[in-house]
Every structure is written in structure tokens, then in C-alpha cells.
Amino acid sequence: xxxxxxxxxxxxxxxxxxxxxxxxxxxxxxxxxxxxxxxxxxxxxxxxxxxxxxxxxxxxxxxxxxxxxxxxxxxxxxxxxxxxxxxxxxxxxxxxxxxxxxxxxxxxxxxxxxxxxxxxxxxxxxxxxxxxxxxxxxxxxxxxxxxxxxxxxxxxxxxxxxxxxxxxxxxxxxxxxxxxxxxxxxxxxxxxxxxxxxxxxxxxxxxxxxxxxxxxxxxxxxxxxxxxxxxxxxxxxxxxxxxxxxxxxxxxxxxxxxxxxxxxxxxxxxxxxxxxxxxxxxxxxxxxxxxxxxxxxxxxxxxxxxxxxxxxxxx
Ligand SMILES: Cc1ncc(C[n+]2csc(CCOP(=O)(O)OP(=O)(O)O)c2C)c(N)n1
Ligand SMILES: [Mg+2]
Numbered sequence: 001x002x003x004x005x006x007x008x009x010x011x012x013x014x015x016x017x018x019x020x021x022x023x024x025x026x027x028x029x030x031x032x033x034x035x036x037x038x039x040x041x042x043x044x045x046x047x048x049x050x051x052x053x054x055x056x057x058x059x060x061x062x063x064x065x066x067x068x069x070x071x072x073x074x075x076x077x078x079x080x081x082x083x084x085x086x087x088x089x090x091x092x093x094x095x096x097x098x099x100x101x102x103x104x105x106x107x108x109x110x111x112x113x114x115x116x117x118x119x120x121x122x123x124x125x126x127x128x129x130x131x132x133x134x135x136x137x138x139x140x141x142x143x144x145x146x147x148x149x150x151x152x153x154x155x156x157x158x159x160x161x162x163x164x165x166x167x168x169x170x171x172x173x174x175x176x177x178x179x180x181x182x183x184x185x186x187x188x189x190x191x192x193x194x195x196x197x198x199x200x201x202x203x204x205x206x207x208x209x210x211x212x213x214x215x216x217x218x219x220x221x222x223x224x225x226x227x228x229x230x231x232x233x234x235x236x237x238x239x240x241x242x243x244x245x246x247x248x249x250x251x252x253x254x255x256x257x258x259x260x261x262x263x264x265x266x267x268x269x270x271x272x273x274x275x276x277x278x279x280x281x282x283x284x285x286x287x288x289x290x291x292x293x294x295x296x297x298x299x300x301x302x303x304x305x306x307x308x309x310x311x312x313x314x315x
Contacts, residue, residue: 003206003265003268003269004274005269005283007045008262008265008266008269010068011261011265012286012287013068013074013291015041015262016287017064017074017291018065019036021064021081022036022237030083032095034081034094035239036235037062037235039237039261040062040203040234041069041262042204042206042265043168045069046206047209047213049206049210050211051217053104054104054131054132055133055136056106056133057135057136057138058109058122058135058137059107059108059109060108060109060138060168062168063107063108063109066108067098070104071103072103075294076297078295078297079294080095082299082301083303084301084304085302085303085304087298090304095108096108112140112142113139113148113152115137116149116165117155119135119152120152120156120161122135123156126161127159127160132221133162134163134164134220135161135162136163136166136217137165138166138168139168141182144182144187145181153165153196153228156226157225157226161226162221162225164216164217165227166213166229166230167228168233170233170234170235172235175239175246175247177247188228196227197228198229198230199228201230201231202232204259204261206261207268209231216229234259236256236260
């Protein structure tokens, strides 16, 4: 992949989407909660760019960015958060229960590591029916400590399933830093236990990340079985809405912000002469108008409706 202004726009849309909904939650304009991925936009865009249309992606509780990068209509994602009938789950799922198989997105998932066995199942279907599909299963560093991590990777390795497990190592699981949660902070080392390739890459460099994902995805497609890719990133936002982030310092956050994936891509495009400062600015206004449209669409959509929902389910 050669990153373009379009990738920058997508990353900005994801960031502004997340910042906007965080504000709406705090204002009580939307109910429930959500986990935003501010700072992790490069991971979403880099992974999505490595997948083919027939491939599948599974996500986490922090899934809006993955979903939008995979091609979801951000207006329908917003509508779901507003509890509207036009949302991806007709307003009944919310942030962690959105799915769109028609674009190869097999769901956010509120269960930590919950998508891992599900992804192995999707990969098994691909293998049995020889569809040529590969599954990219995204999980967090915290999820790598769940039993499901080991169960799923063991079976995927044993049966040589076409699935690539991608760990977004954002250094925290809720308030627990990896220094307290991981006996070995290098998550991809665990691949050796199952005899599969394990790699680490930088989530703030979308071209490098995309190349790493592509290599493992194409190897899985060729029949070589699963792999474990660890992506180093950082969530600038709190764990979920209103998190005061007392478990880390503002200095640490400021340090991490020096490696912002959006700024990195801006610098790359400028240095290669592939964008002018004006074009970079224009991506900001494009993202703003997309998000304004999303809010307008969500607000003007009909509320979730039990009768309509039921009729669709049993149609
Ligand atoms: C099985 C299960 N255990 C615990 C939780 C509560 N929980 C929600 S998010 C989270 C932390 C996940 O951390 P990580 O996998 O690193 O993802 P991140 O939040 O950093 O994206 C936990 C423990 C849960 N949702 N499911
Ligand atoms: Mg984490």
C-alpha cells in the first residue's frame, strides 16, 4: 500500500467520529457507553487496506474505527449509537454489537477475546469450502491474557486455518498497564508456543503495518496457516466515556502524542511531495462535513422500533 490523502481523510473521519460521540455521551445526548480509538486510527486503516473484499474482519469492544475503515457508512454507525432504526443493528445493538457481513465485518464484540474462536470458525468455513477468504481477527493486549486466546490459536494452528490474529497493543487493558498485566510484554512471542509466525510492527506507520498484515494474510491464503501480529499503538482517549485516566500521567500521553499516526501520515505525504499543506487542511474540512452529515442523519432517523425489528427478524 502507498498511503494517500484518502487514507488521511479516513483517519480524520474516525478521529472526529470518536471525539464527537465522546462529547455526546458526556452531554447525555446519547445513552450507554462506548470505547473510542483516538490514537489508534492508523491500525484500523492499515489493516483494512491489506484485506481483499472477500476477506473477513472481526473486531473488539473498541470497534468503530475498524468498522469505518472496513467500509461501514459512518452515518449508520452514528445512528446505531443514537438508538435509531437506521443503525447497523436497528438501534438495538449499540457500540459493541454492530455487524455487516455484506462488507466482511463480523462484528464488534463486548467479550474480551470473544471474537477469537468466532474468527477461527469463520476461517474453518473458508478452509472447508475453499473460498479463498482470510480472517483478520483484531484483539487487545488485555485479551491476550484470556484463556480464549490460547484455545483459539491452538486450534487455528492445529488445523492450519486462514486467520491472522492481530493484537492492538495500546499498553493498557482498562487501567492496567502491560507492565502489570503481561509476564512477557512482547505478545507476539507467544506465537512460538503454537509454532506459527509471530511479528511486531508499528501501528503509527500505516504503510509498514499494511505490508506486515498483507504478508501474513497472503501466507494464510496460500494455505500456510495462521499468524500472530502485534501492533504497537496508544489510545489517547480514556478506556471508555468519562475515564479520568488517573492510572497514567499527562506527560506520558504527551510523549505518545508525538507519534500520532495522523501527524505521521501528514509528514510522510508532505515529505514525498504527494500533498500540499492546503490539501492536508482540506482533509480536515472533508472529515468535518462527513461527521456533520452523520449527526444530521442520526438525529433525523426514526427511533428503534420493537415491532419493526421483530417483523424483520422473523420475515
Ligand atoms: C470476558 C471479559 N472480561 C472482562 C471484560 C471487561 N473488559 C472490557 S474491556 C477490557 C480490557 C480490554 O483490554 P484490551 O484487550 O487491551 O483492549 P483495549 O481496551 O485496550 O482496546 C476488559 C477487561 C469483558 N468485557 N469481557
Ligand atoms: Mg489494550
